Amino acid sequence: MKVDLFDFELPPERIALRPASPRDSARLLVLERDATRDLAVTDLPGQLRAGDMLVFNDTRVIPAQLEGIRGDAKIGATLHKREGPHRWRAFIRNARRIRDGEAIDFGGGVSAVASERQEDGSFALTFAGDEPVELLLERAGRMPLPPYIASKRAADARDLDDYQTMFAAEKGAVAAPTAALHFTPELMAALDAAGIGHATLTLHVGAGTFLPVKAEDTAAHRMHTEWGRIDPATAARLNAVRAAGGRVIAVGTTSLRLIESAADRDGIIRPFEGDTAIFITPGYRFKGVDGLMTNFHLPRSTLFMLVSALMGLDRMQAAYAHAIANGYRFYSYGDASLLLP
Structure with a gap:
């Protein structure tokens, strides 16, 4: 499909720079096949059914942005995928100033050797020493806010909490x-009281999620891989929910992409551990999920393509036009939608 089909105009003032407070006070646009409702996230329990299950991603954001020096050149690095105990793939700013085998000093006693440049401009960074990379990042790294926020303000102490979900456990x-940023203990208690269950899986979200689709046709776009895991007990729970007539509702496109990576053609969700580069566009047949709660996504992005695959492109273009006209807040710190095809 032509990427232009997934374009739309978004006024800059619709981009949220801070989350709603409290988190569950954000707005919620509910889309069913023939209905559209303007609600709040606190209304979520009433939009689901007893026996449904929400599936959250329990990944934890690491301070993956680094600023360093190579000679007299300033170098920026954003880690996006672990490749070994001391080695990460990273997108590099000012990459033309680096050659394979050169070291970058990130301060605080943290340095890494760059190697194996790829066509997308990324390098492998191999960190010096025996300390776990996560400890090095605590000294030298900062929270990797999305570019559409970072271009408008610097990350600060509030983001250390604001940019983690209440489920964040597995560092990487x-x-x-971001869909799970809307959840609070009070909302989870209300969901439990309504008979709506929840489960967690792990998908370590990479910086590739923010990269624009530069191809003119979706067939020419290649996704970056991300590592994920669904353990056997969680897979069994999800299958049992569907077998009993309940719905599996992914909270976030990351949860959805991992479930769909793990589901077979008969809709059975299998245990999964490894990389996925699944790319979902209109025409895709969903096998493992029955709905999605997600934020509002960038024009021409793979995530807007995904929601268009779930609900239909015309439906999502109309829904986003409604959201823009009615003051919904977009992107990572913005409002949410509940998509029930």
Whole structure:
């Protein structure tokens, strides 16, 4: 499909720079096949059914942005995928000033050797010493806010909490699974009281999620891989929910992409551990999920393509036009939608 089909105009003032407070006070646009409702996230329990299950991503964002020096050149690095105990793939700013085998000093006693440049401009960074990379990042790194926020303000102490979900446990993401940012203990208690269950899986979100689609046709776009895991017990729970007539509702496109990576053609969700580069566009047949809660996405992005695959492109273009006209807040710190095809 032509990427232009997934374009739309978004006024800059619709981009949220801070999350709603409290988190569950954000707005919620509910889309069913023939209905559109303007609600709040606190209304979510009433939009689901007893026996449904929400699936959250329990990845934890690491301080994956680094600023360093190579000679007299300033170098920026954003880690996006672990390749070994001391080695990460990273997107590099000012990459033309680096050659294979050169070291970058990130301060605080943290340095890494760059190697194996790829066509997308990324390098492998091999960090010096025996300390775990996560400890090095605590000294030298900062929270990797999305570019559409970072271009308007610097990350600060508030983001250390704001940009983590209440489920964050497994360190490794360089971007938050932002749909889950809306959840609070109070909302989870209300969902439990309504008979709506929840489960967690892990997908370490990479910085590739923010990269624009530069191809003119979706067939020419290649996704970056991300590592994920669904353990056997969680897979069994999800299958049992569907077998009993309940719905599996992914919270966030990351949860959805991992479930769909793990589901077989008969809709059975299998245990999964490894890389996925699944790219979902209109025409895709969903096998493992029955709905999605997600934020509002960038024009021409793979995530807008995904929601268009779930609900239909015309439906999502109309829904986004409605959201823009009615003051919804977009992107990572913005409002949410509940998509029930």
